[in-house]
Amino acid sequence: MRSMRTIPVLVAIRANAHRDEGLDEPIAMFTSGELSLKKGEAVLHYQETLDESLPPQPVELVARDDTVTVTRGGEYETMMVFRKGYRYQGTYRTPYGDMELAVFCTRARYTLSPDGGEVLLSYQMDLNGQFAAMHDMELRLIRQDDA
Numbered sequence: 001m002r003s004m005r006t007i008p009v010l011v012a013i014r015a016n017a018h019r020d021e022g023l024d025e026p027i028a029m030f031t032s033g034e035l036s037l038k039k040g041e042a043v044l045h046y047q048e049t050l051d052e053s054l055p056p057q058p059v060e061l062v063a064r065d066d067t068v069t070v071t072r073g074g075e076y077e078t079m080m081v082f083r084k085g086y087r088y089q090g091t092y093r094t095p096y097g098d099m100e101l102a103v104f105c106t107r108a109r110y111t112l113s114p115d116g117g118e119v120l121l122s123y124q125m126d127l128n129g130q131f132a133a134m135h136d137m138e139l140r141l142i143r144q145d146d147a
Helices: none
Strands: 005-018 024-038 041-048 057-064 067-072 078-082 087-094 097-113 116-127 130-143
Touching (some): 005 041, 024 130, 078 097
Antiparallel strands (some): 005 024, 005 130, 057 067
16 A cells, blocks of 8 residues: 655635624635645644644544545644535534534535645634624635755
């Protein structure tokens, strides 16, 4: 069996949370990661810093068929599954307690290759059964030259 080749990438993340009050919460972050490709599947690993007072949290994004799965580790742990037209329910674990989390995906598109690519997600997020925000997230991957 052929092993997956790991490609070093720069990950540019832009996200925006649209709340009921008309307030937007834009986020932009750059980090480095590793992209692994095999037939029909792409796996991206990177570290995410949500809060400067916390250590970086590991994130794994798996893109397969028409589904993108994001698993976040660390103190704010969760797994979210994005497939257009589907609702996913899970748990958002925090140091302050667990919350029910649900995402209803309205867009899940990706184009990933050895040169990089992009992942585009749009979804509604509910926490503990209450609307939290509409989210748009864009990850752009740029292949880094091997040193």
